[in-house]
Amino acid sequence: MREFKAMDFSLTGKVALVTGAGRGIGQGIALSLAQAGADLILADYDLSIAEEAAAGVRALGRHATALKVDVSQADSVAAMIKQVEEAFGRLDIAVNNAGVVSLGRVDELPVSEWDRIMNINVRGVFLCCQAELKLMREHKSGRIINLASIAGKVGFPDLSHYSASKFAVIGFTNAFAKEVAREGITVNALCPGIVGTGMWRGDQGLSARWAQPGESEIKSWERHQSSLLPQGEAQTVEDMGQLAVYLACAPHVTGQAIAVDGGFSL
Known part of the structure; x- marks a missing residue:
């Protein structure tokens, strides 16, 4: 009989990057990863709130670096990853959380707003994954967690553009996971509820x-x-952090879109 081994949820010695880390779910995930032992790079479009979140991580005894990033711009994402490499030499966990939301019915939604949501929520995830992969491949190991939503599983009125972006993140995550499945890298989507x-x-x-x-x-x-x-x-930001820690530790969970939504979705 094969020996049973309990799962180790320690992230001590690991380096984690979280985008959109300045507030809300991103900040909650960053704190949860730090509590599990990881050192953090907290990236956000607003550097001031990233610095505030980084102070919270340092209060837990972990190293934290705050960076400014615009995930919709390839040059900005490349600069972020370069700073991670220069500071730590590796990247073990990447949580691509940065995203935006707005409300608007299809018949009143400006094309410019559709494009804004897609550029940040979908293009941003793609650019981050592409850049993170290069650094993870050097060590033949990595955990990528893309933030989707229950709105990426079930459509909501007034959120057609947001739902479309999150459905796209789930599809991209599943396909990308299969591309890197033999490289020691897992890719999953975390789908927050309410x-x-x-x-x-x-x-x-x-x-x-x-x-x-x-x-x-x-x-x-x-x-x-x-x-x-x-x-x-x-649900709470701490709930999201708990799943992020699990996914950061699980070697054989990949290509999944896991909801933390109190039983709302399938």
């Missing part, structure tokens, strides 16, 4: 937009948790 970050909360979020007549944003938020999620409560 998380109380900017997409859902605030005056411009889905809770406000989908509020019923006379219903406050907070009441709408509570109703959507209750009506959409079998568990009846929203």
Whole structure:
């Protein structure tokens, strides 16, 4: 009988890159990876919030470097990876989280907004994966985690462009995983459910937009948790971090799109 070996969830000695790390899910994933022992490169379009997030990682006793990046621009992504290589000489884990969302029905959505969403959410993931692969190949090992969404599994009204971008991330992830499956590199998509970050909360979020007549944003938020999620409560950035740590450790999980959504999607 084959000896059973418990999975080791320690990331001590590993170097992890997280894009869109300045706030929300990206920051939560970065902190979870740091708690597991990884050193972090936190990249964001807004360097100031990346620096703030990096301070949180350092408070956990891990090394953290903050970088500015525009994931939609190849030169910016290449510069980011060059800085990672110069600082650490390797890249073990890459979490391509940077993304944007907006609301708009198909008949009112400007073409420019469709292009903006696609450039950041899809082109950005492609450019990051392409650049990260070169560095990971040198060590014949790596874990790539692309952030998709339950909106990449199920369409939502007012989010056709966002859903299209996340469906694309899932398809790209599955195909890319098969290309590098024999190289010691895994590629997976993490699909957050309903998380109380900017997409859902605030005056411009889905809770406000989908509020019923006379219903406050907070009441709408509570109703959507209750009506959409079998568990009846929203997910957290820590939930996303837990799955990211697992995927960063799992050698034989690849090409998957795993939802953390309280049972909403298949």
